[in-house]
Amino acid sequence: MKEILTAWDGEAVLIRHDAQTGAVIIIGIHSSKFGPATGGTRLMKYNTVEDAIQDAQKLSSGMTYKFALADFPRGGGKAVIALSRVLLPEERHGLLMRYGSWIRQLNGYYYTGPDVGTTPEDMDVIATTGDPYVFSRTPANGGAGGSGEATGYGTYCGMKAVGAHLFGTRTLAGKKILVQGIGSVGRPLLGYLKSEGAEILISDVDERVANDYPEYVFVTPARVYQTPCDIFSPCALGGILNADTIPQLRCKAVVGAANNQLGTEADADFLARQNILYAPDFACNIGGALAITGMEAMGWSKQVAFEQVSRVEQTLTTIFTLADEQRINTHVAARNLVREKLNRIQ
Numbered sequence: 262m263k264e265i266l267t268a269w270d271g272e273a274v275l276i277r278h279d280a281q282t283g284a285v286i287i288i289g290i291h292s293s294k295f296g297p298a299t300g301g302t303r304l305m306k307y308n309t310v311e312d313a314i315q316d317a318q319k320l321s322s323g324m325t326y327k328f329a330l331a332d333f334p335r336g337g338g339k340a341v342i343a344l345s346r347v348l349l350p351e352e353r354h355g356l357l358m359r360y361g362s363w364i365r366q367l368n369g370y371y372y373t374g375p376d377v378g379t380t381p382e383d384m385d386v387i388a389t390t391g392d393p394y395v396f397s398r399t400p401a402n403g404g405a406g407g408s409g410e411a412t413g414y415g416t417y418c419g420m421k422a423v424g425a426h427l428f429g430t431r432t433l434a435g436k437k438i439l440v441q442g443i444g445s446v447g448r449p450l451l452g453y454l455k456s457e458g459a460e461i462l463i464s465d466v467d468e469r470v471a472n473d474y475p476e477y478v479f480v481t482p483a484r485v486y487q488t489p490c491d492i493f494s495p496c497a498l499g500g501i502l503n504a505d506t507i508p509q510l511r512c513k514a515v516v517g518a519a520n521n522q523l524g525t526e527a528d529a530d531f532l533a534r535q536n537i538l539y540a541p542d543f544a545c546n547i548g549g550a551l552a553i554t555g556m557e558a559m560g561w562s563k564q565v566a567f568e569q570v571s572r573v574e575q576t577l578t579t580i581f582t583l584a585d586e587q588r589i590n591t592h593v594a595a596r597n598l599v600r601e602k603l604n605r606i607q
């Protein structure tokens with residue numbers, strides 16, 4: 262345990278056991294330097310508490326990176342609710358209420374929103390006891406709703422930066438783009454890609470999505486990494502760019518929304534050696550957190566929020582230029598940019 266804590270450069274790991282359900286709730290606070298730590302709540306099963314702690318740490322670091330790159334005055338935090346078993350609806354409801362009370366006790370040290378396993382409806386429940394520290398409630402409860410559309414839009418803007426850098430054109434018309442994970446981010450992303458005339462391929466473990474989108478080629482999960490395309494867009498799971506998958510890839514670029522796509526940091530070099538342009542996940546997937554917190558905490562209109570999200574394109578262009586100039590990989594270039602921004606506000 263000590264190793265897990267000392268290997269991380271974050272501020273705090275808060276942890277509590279929920280006796281009624283056996284769940285362990287972990288809040289990772291990576292940094293409050295840029296503003297109050299903010300990030301979603303991931304609710305799922307984990308094999309061990311150590312795995313859950315490490316996930317909370319990694320995900321909260323990612324939030325610091327996202328907000329810093331967007332020059333948005335929020336810090337990095339993330340919560341993991343690690344379940345040890347499937348809960349009945351009323352048990353889950355009670356757990357979320359107790360979690361909300363804990364967030365309120367923290368008195369603004371951590372603000373939450375949705376992530377994998379939680380929805381705006383869950384934010385409504387958490388906000389009953391956790392208000393005003395809960396973003397992304399449903400519009401019926403005064404929130405801005407789900408974050409997937411803005412995240413999909415930011416990812417699409419990121420693809421334009423890749424287009425300009427690799428193909429000499431921002432337009433994605435005719436580009437073959439394979440989206441892995443057709444969920445709350447993947448679906449709106451498909452809409453933006455379609456509006457530009459991209460050639461779209463989709464993949465999901467839930468093969469029913471093939472019926473929802475009969476106009477696109479469906480790639481089975483078993484073939485997703487080997488399928489030739491211009492841009493591969495991971496919008497499902499983390500850790501999918503690794504020593505096993507990278508040699509299989511037949512794409513020119515990876516641009517997706519999934520958090521923590523690299524298996525290890527060294528995998529960014531591996532991608533570069535394979536001549537694959539990697540758009541760092543934390544530079545691409547800020548859209549939802551930025552738009553929702555901007556609308557709810559700063560009073561932005563939806564139009565202003567989406568204009569802000571479109572800055573993903575410029576940020577990635579800067580990262581690609583730095584990487585080329587300094588002959589470093591794009592992940593390191595993005596990380597250096599974050600460190601510079603954080604150092605400036607010592």
Ligand code: NAI
Nearest residue numbers: 408409412442443444445446465466496497518519520549
């Ligand atoms: P979601 O749960 O709505 O959708 C995920 C989709 O991926 C589902 O359709 C699921 O069936 C599919 N999937 C799961 N495992 C898969 C696999 N092995 N291969 C192919 N498909 C698989 O999740 P959401 O909200 O769309 O998020 C997707 C990713 O983007 C997650 O990693 C999340 O952390 C990240 N993200 C989401 C944001 C948001 O605003 N929703 C913001 C930033 C990051």
Ligand code: PHE
Nearest residue numbers: 300301374375376408550553
């Ligand atoms: N799940 C979002 C992310 O990973 C976090 C978030 C969404 C935070 C909405 C606040 C509001 O970026």
